[in-house]
Amino acid sequence: MYRSHTNGELRLANVGNEVTLSGWVQKVRDKGFMLWIDLRDRYGITQLILDEERTDKTLFDQAKNIGREFVIQATGTVIERQSKNNNIPTGEIEVLVTKLTILNAAKTPPFTIEDDTDGGEELRMQYRYLDIRRNPVKENLIFRHKVAQEVRNYLSNEDFIEVETPYLIKSTPEGARDFVVPSRMNEGQFYALPQSPQTFKQLLMVGGMDKYFQIVKCFRDEDLRADRQPEFTQIDCEMAFVEQEDILNAFEGLTRHLLQKINNVDVAEFPRITYEEAMRTYGNDKPDIRFGMKFGELNAVAQHKEFNVFNQAELVVGIAVPGGNSYTRKDIDKLIDWVKRPQVGALGMVYARCNEDGSFKSSVDKFYDQEDLAKWAEVTGAKPGDLVCVLSGDTTKVRAQLSALRMELAERLGLRKPDEFAPLWVVDFPLLEWDEETERFHAMHHPFTSPKPEDMPLLDTNPAKVRANAYDLVLNGNEIGGGSIRIHDKATQALMFDHLGFTPEEAKAQFGFLMNAFEYGAPPHGGIAFGLDRLVAILGGQETIRDFIAFPKNNAGRDVMIDAPASIDEAQLTELSLKLNLKS
Numbered sequence: 001m002y003r004s005h006t007n008g009e010l011r012l013a014n015v016g017n018e019v020t021l022s023g024w025v026q027k028v029r030d031k032g033f034m035l036w037i038d039l040r041d042r043y044g045i046t047q048l049i050l051d052e053e054r055t056d057k058t059l060f061d062q063a064k065n066i067g068r069e070f071v072i073q074a075t076g077t078v079i080e081r082q083s084k085n086n087n088i089p090t091g092e093i094e095v096l097v098t099k100l101t102i103l104n105a106a107k108t109p110p111f112t113i114e115d116d117t118d119g120g121e122e123l124r125m126q127y128r129y130l131d132i133r134r135n136p137v138k139e140n141l142i143f144r145h146k147v148a149q150e151v152r153n154y155l156s157n158e159d160f161i162e163v164e165t166p167y168l169i170k171s172t173p174e175g176a177r178d179f180v181v182p183s184r185m186n187e188g189q190f191y192a193l194p195q196s197p198q199t200f201k202q203l204l205m206v207g208g209m210d211k212y213f214q215i216v217k218c219f220r221d222e223d224l225r226a227d228r229q230p231e232f233t234q235i236d237c238e239m240a241f242v243e244q245e246d247i248l249n250a251f252e253g254l255t256r257h258l259l260q261k262i263n264n265v266d267v268a269e270f271p272r273i274t275y276e277e278a279m280r281t282y283g284n285d286k287p288d289i290r291f292g293m294k295f296g297e298l299n300a301v302a303q304h305k306e307f308n309v310f311n312q313a314e315l316v317v318g319i320a321v322p323g324g325n326s327y328t329r330k331d332i333d334k335l336i337d338w339v340k341r342p343q344v345g346a347l348g349m350v351y352a353r354c355n356e357d358g359s360f361k362s363s364v365d366k367f368y369d370q371e372d373l374a375k376w377a378e379v380t381g382a383k384p385g386d387l388v389c390v391l392s393g394d395t396t397k398v399r400a401q402l403s404a405l406r407m408e409l410a411e412r413l414g415l416r417k418p419d420e421f422a423p424l425w426v427v428d429f430p431l432l433e434w435d436e437e438t439e440r441f442h443a444m445h446h447p448f449t450s451p452k453p454e455d456m457p458l459l460d461t462n463p464a465k466v467r468a469n470a471y472d473l474v475l476n477g478n479e480i481g482g483g484s485i486r487i488h489d490k491a492t493q494a495l496m497f498d499h500l501g502f503t504p505e506e507a508k509a510q511f512g513f514l515m516n517a518f519e520y521g522a523p524p525h526g527g528i529a530f531g532l533d534r535l536v537a538i539l540g541g542q543e544t545i546r547d548f549i550a551f552p553k554n555n556a557g558r559d560v561m562i563d564a565p566a567s568i569d570e571a572q573l574t575e576l577s578l579k580l581n582l583k584s
């Protein structure tokens with residue numbers, strides 16, 4: 001028996017007990033005549049004590065050779081501590097050691113295994129197994145487990161069945177590149193790893209499973225973007241005989257359950273806004289609504305004077321920054337520099353100070369009088385003491401720029417509180433999205449998403465205007481889930497492929513299996529998928545998903561611990577009928 005108790009377990013009530021503990025040596029304090037060892041495991045830390053008086057000499061000398069991170073087993077008697085440590089649950093006792101076994105010696109770790117470590121990101125990733133011994137990482141993984149467990153509990157209680165779908169499949173388009181796997185037995189042929197189980201979950205509906213979910217790995221070969229992982233986890237869900245309303249209710253239920261169980265937060269009914277409104281009011285399809293600063297469109301009150309910058313703009317739009325009138329001229333200049341950075345890309349920024357006495361002072365006083373500025377304040381909801389920031393230009397671009405400014409200012413003003421939760425549904429997404437590069441329409445969600453029946457006639461006349469039965473669940477400015485009602489008849493699916501530029505042959509070759517299935521009694525169905533990594537990070541009040549993944553990849557998509565990806569040897573290449581054609 002390696003242990004009778006864990007290192008987080010012993011209390012005053014155990015005084016006098018003979019116990020055996022195992023774990024890692026966090027720290028050794030050697031006073032010469034007395035020695036303390038902090039023994040750590042997943043459950044906590046227990047202090048071991050040995051001294052010249054009470055401890056056998058051989059044992060005492062042996063203990064002096066123990067170093068940090070050694071794996072040891074100790075047997076002894078629980079005694080009350082002279083000086084208690086109120087910071088840890090076991091702080092009132094210690095174990096007077098009578099027997100010690102070194103189960104495994106350890107090299108000095110490359111960074112300190114403490115809550116605040118001296119190890120940089122790369123080093124911690126290289127020795128992630130040591131990093132996982134640290135409380136913050138360990139606790140994040142346990143937290144993730146709890147969230148996953150609550151998801152399973154909730155959905156199982158709601159009659160969802162978890163079904164596994166295959167990883168070696170054919171391409172499922174979710175807008176990224178596929179990771180491919182060569183097939184040794186089928187020369188020159190490849191599997192694709194799923195970007196999501198989309199087609200399989202739809203086939204499960206045709207199979208009559210009715211309510212499906214799966215906590216599942218998905219793989220997307222995307223260009224490097226901060227805080228993206230090439231493999232990530234989804235809570236993937238699908239239901240049959242449902243309309244959009246049913247899905248929204250079902251998964252609002254799940255989200256509310258999680259916020260309740262995990263964060264002890266009760267959220268009332270989630271607000272719903274259309275994509276069009278989200279873009280107009282927040283310049284963003286995943287608005288953070290923990291704070292206001294809604295957009296005010298100013299064309300009507302800013303394009304009647306001689307100010308050409310505004311007169312030539314498609315959109316003039318502003319926000320009120322609460323308390324922003326306290327900014328100095330220098331602060332504002334810095335803000336203007338900030339919006340002009342290439343990452344934001346604005347050409348400039350016009351502002352109007354709202355003085356406490358109700359008067360205004362703007363950077364364009366030459367063109368606009370007090371009456372004009374009062375209207376700007378009214379449209380943006382600015383109060384005395386606020387600052388109105390105005391951008392102008394091409395609608396799409398200027399909305400994105402003002403949205404970036406809104407988020408930045410909210411961050412600076414401390415309005416993005418991690419312990420506040422503001423979910424909302426964004427509905428009525430466009431079905432199609434114009435892609436500048438390929439000069440073609442792409443499915444905004446995916447090609448299986450159903451258009452709104454009333455918008456179908458627009459498919460031929462104004463495809464960009466067709467709305468889909470597609471929705472996103474947004475939490476604190478992050479898209480945490482997205483889904484749609486699906487097409488479930490062959491004709492509509494064929495029409496959709498046609499609009500996406502597939503020839504009937506291409507559609508058949510790639511998705512014939514799904515179209516065939518639609519001919520054998522496909523029920524109306526729809527679903528959603530949540531990004532588990534991000535959801536867990538947000539519920540945990542943190543920014544980066546990497547901290548909640550046991551073995552994450554770095555920003556270059558590499559696992560620096562196992563050193564992957566890596567080349568494979570000639571023999572393996574030959575076996576897979578692959579030939580490398582490297583440029584260098």
Ligand code: ASP
Binds near residue numbers: 196197237
């Ligand atoms: N398959 C979709 C995705 O991965 C989610 C869905 O439509 O259910 O985003």
